[in-house]
Amino acid sequence: MRIIGVDPGLVSCGVGIVDSLSNNKGHRDDIKFIHTEVIKPPKGDLSKRLLFLHDHLVDIIKRQNAIVMAIEDQFYGKNVQTAFKTGQARGAALLAAARCGLDTTLFPPARVKLAIVGNGRASKEQVRHMVGQILNLKQLPSSLDCSDALAVAICRAFTPNLVNSA
Amino acid sequence: MRIIGVDPGLVSCGVGIVDSLSNNKGHRDDIKFIHTEVIKPPKGDLSKRLLFLHDHLVDIIKRQNAIVMAIEDQFYGKNVQTAFKTGQARGAALLAAARCGLDTTLFPPARVKLAIVGNGRASKEQVRHMVGQILNLKQLPSSLDCSDALAVAICRAFTPNLVNSA
Numbered sequence: 001m002r003i004i005g006v007d008p009g010l011v012s013c014g015v016g017i018v019d020s021l022s023n024n025k026g027h028r029d030d031i032k033f034i035h036t037e038v039i040k041p042p043k044g045d046l047s048k049r050l051l052f053l054h055d056h057l058v059d060i061i062k063r064q065n066a067i068v069m070a071i072e073d074q075f076y077g078k079n080v081q082t083a084f085k086t087g088q089a090r091g092a093a094l095l096a097a098a099r100c101g102l103d104t105t106l107f108p109p110a111r112v113k114l115a116i117v118g119n120g121r122a123s124k125e126q127v128r129h130m131v132g133q134i135l136n137l138k139q140l141p142s143s144l145d146c147s148d149a150l151a152v153a154i155c156r157a158f159t160p161n162l163v164n165s166a
Numbered sequence: 167m168r169i170i171g172v173d174p175g176l177v178s179c180g181v182g183i184v185d186s187l188s189n190n191k192g193h194r195d196d197i198k199f200i201h202t203e204v205i206k207p208p209k210g211d212l213s214k215r216l217l218f219l220h221d222h223l224v225d226i227i228k229r230q231n232a233i234v235m236a237i238e239d240q241f242y243g244k245n246v247q248t249a250f251k252t253g254q255a256r257g258a259a260l261l262a263a264a265r266c267g268l269d270t271t272l273f274p275p276a277r278v279k280l281a282i283v284g285n286g287r288a289s290k291e292q293v294r295h296m297v298g299q300i301l302n303l304k305q306l307p308s309s310l311d312c313s314d315a316l317a318v319a320i321c322r323a324f325t326p327n328l329v330n331s332a
Binding site: 048050054080083086087090099104 | 211212213214216217220235245246247249250251252253254255256257258260261263264265268270272
């Protein structure tokens with residue numbers, strides 16, 4: 001099962017793709033790193049940036065043959081405007097998934113951290129370190145957006161039996 | 167100039183279309199009602215609801231030959247989760263506009279109310295009443311989502327020279 005994890009954002013959107021055995025139950029040996037990148041929509045009109053993000057994600061999904069998407073569930077913060085903007089970017093990512101016929105799963109950030117680090121309050125740097133361990137990466141992802149995206153993809157791989165699809 | 171106004175929401179998305187003379191400067195006689203409807207994505211997967219909303223908007227834009235989109239700018243509220251959800255729906259609407267090559271303009275809710283009612287804190291019912299007056303409607307829109315969408319379209323018609331496009 002090829003999983004695309006997405007850490008949505010309009011300035012910088014992390015993408016991480018892994019392969020997982022379909023009956024994976026948390027064994028890290030069953031997960032293989034495939035690809036990671038950061039999408040940076042060019043500055044300019046908001047609607048065109050969303051379109052850039054959406055079309056770029058559709059392109060990656062098709063090129064890499066991803067069949068499921070994993071994405072963080074909720075925005076935990078106090079700034080309504082930031083939540084609004086992040087929501088727009090997440091909408092574009094979910095649309096790309098639906099357009100390509102991918103099932104989508106939402107994971108709360110704490111659940112991702114718990115799955116990867118064993119601590120729901122782990123820092124992004126800790127998550128990046130463990131992502132590198134789990135995927136046997138020779139070099140850690142330079143961007144925390146990449147490691148966050150890979151983390152949510154790994155979390156999906158660790159969760160074969162799902163209840164909360166988007 | 168045919169304007170599509172959108173009041174985005176995942177449960178109920180208002181759409182209102184008006185025609186306006188391109189040099190309209192606030193003369194209500196220069197604005198003509200064309201169409202209004204509410205899009206209600208079927209319950210189910212979030213990503214599929216967003217896709218339904220997006221594709222339905224693209225269909226209306228093409229069918230009605232709209233050339234610009236007007237949409238409310240900001241979410242004024244205290245609930246981060248609601249802002250997040252509304253942001254997703256607005257993302258789908260902006261994507262539909264960009265997909266169809268429409269210029270998009272964002273208007274703060276208070277500016278829309280000021281343009282329509284003359285009071286930035288007017289109620290939705292007051293907005294609906296004045297939308298009916300401005301467009302010479304024999305019957306007021308039954309849904310406040312429709313009158314809000316028509317209001318933002320009228321606001322765009324009243325604003326020929328723009329600075330804040332999305």
